[in-house]
Amino acid sequence: MSKEVNEEGQTQTEEKQMKDYAxxxxxxxxxxxxxxxxxxxxxxxxxxxxxxxxxYVTIATVIGHKKQTGGTCDGVGLLGIAWSFGGMIFILVYCTAGISGGHINPAVTLGLLVARKVSLVRAVGYMVSQCMGGVCGVALVKALMKNYYNGHGGGANAVAAGYSKGNALGAEIIGTFVLVYTVFSATDPKRSARDSHVPVLAPLPIGFAVFMVHLATIPITGTGINPARSFAAALVYNSTKVWDDQWIFWVGPFLGAIVAATYHQYILRAGAAKALGSFYANHTK
Known part of the structure; x- marks a missing residue:
């Protein structure tokens, strides 16, 4: 009987004995x-x-910034907007991770579906909830800041002047890849077992990834990387330009999420190699 051997020359039995995680x-x-x-x-x-x-918090921050830049001060600036998005993700992932996993983003949910960490039923339910919640959050901003909301673009995502749709799509794919890759790395059971502090700090790198991506892509698309965020702002603001560009903020994040999930699960975690090894082991007995 042949034994399955991993990349480091260990048999399955030896590898299992060395594992301190499930x-x-x-x-x-x-x-x-x-x-x-x-x-x-x-x-x-x-x-x-x-x-x-x-x-609610992030779109209100965007509108507040644009309102102030038309007055006597510069508002929170792009750095402040990036902190708003990243900080809220850190807070909300920390609060909801134990209940729903703290996705707050259809692209993250899709990535976890591709990795078979959530079922299709749960993924669809989450995406619907995220989009509905986003619409209510943006509607609340419009209700409380109506004049400024309508006059400053509603915080909606669109391709900025000077950039092509291809530029925007590429930015959304790469930005979402960074986010979803960070989610997988921060919640990796192997890392959690090796470093006991990781489960507590997992929301921090996720929020920081959102912050860094916003710094890079706000000038290009206003930064989507979250279809629920882009859809909600587009629906409430309801501009022709915003709807024309809307597909970018679904296709880009979904492609980025799929690539990130595949890269982490099947290359870094050697999912493909393990599956191939198991296939050969079963056919050489």
């Missing part, structure tokens, strides 16, 4: 039983409220 099994793609559990609906509510709060 690799969670892949989630069933169609887990219809989730529809009968209160935990599923509680998680959807958490995603709804978290995305509502995220959009």
């Amino acid at each position: 690799e969670p099994p892949a989630v069933a793609l169609m887990e219809m039983g989730e529809l009968k559990r209160w935990s599923f609906y509680r998680a959807m509510i958490a995603e709804f409220v978290a995305t509502l709060l995220f959009l």
Whole structure:
């Protein structure tokens, strides 16, 4: 009987004995039983409220900045806007991670679906909740800051002057790749077992990734990397230009999320090599 050997020359048995962590099994793609559990609906509510709060604070920050730049001061500046988005993600992921996983972004949810860490049922439920929560959050900003909201673009994403749609799409793909790659790395069970402080600090690198991506892409697209954020702002502001560019803020983040999930799971974590090794082991016995 042949033994399966990993890249470092260890057998499966030796590798298992050396592990101090448990690799969670892949989630069933169609887990219809989730529809009968209160935990599923509680998680959807958490995603709804978290995305509502995220959009309310961040869009209000964008509108407030644009209002002040037309007056006597420069507002919070692009750095402040980036901190607003990154800081809110840090806070909300910390608050909701134990309930829903703290996705707050359909692209993150898609990446976790590709990696089989959530079911299709849960992924669809989360995406709907995130989009609805985002719309309510932006609508709340419009209700409280109506005149300034309408006069300063509603915080909606669009391709900036001087950039092509291709430039914008590339920026969204790369930006979302950075975010989703960070999510996978920060929540990796192997890293959590090796460094006991990681589960507590996981929201920090995720929020910091959002902050850094905003610094790079605000001048290009206003930074989407979150289809719920872009859709909510577009729906409430309702501008032809914004709707014309809307596809970029879905296609870009989704492609970036898929590439990041595939890279982490099947290259860095050697998912493809393990699957191939298992195939050969089963056919050489």
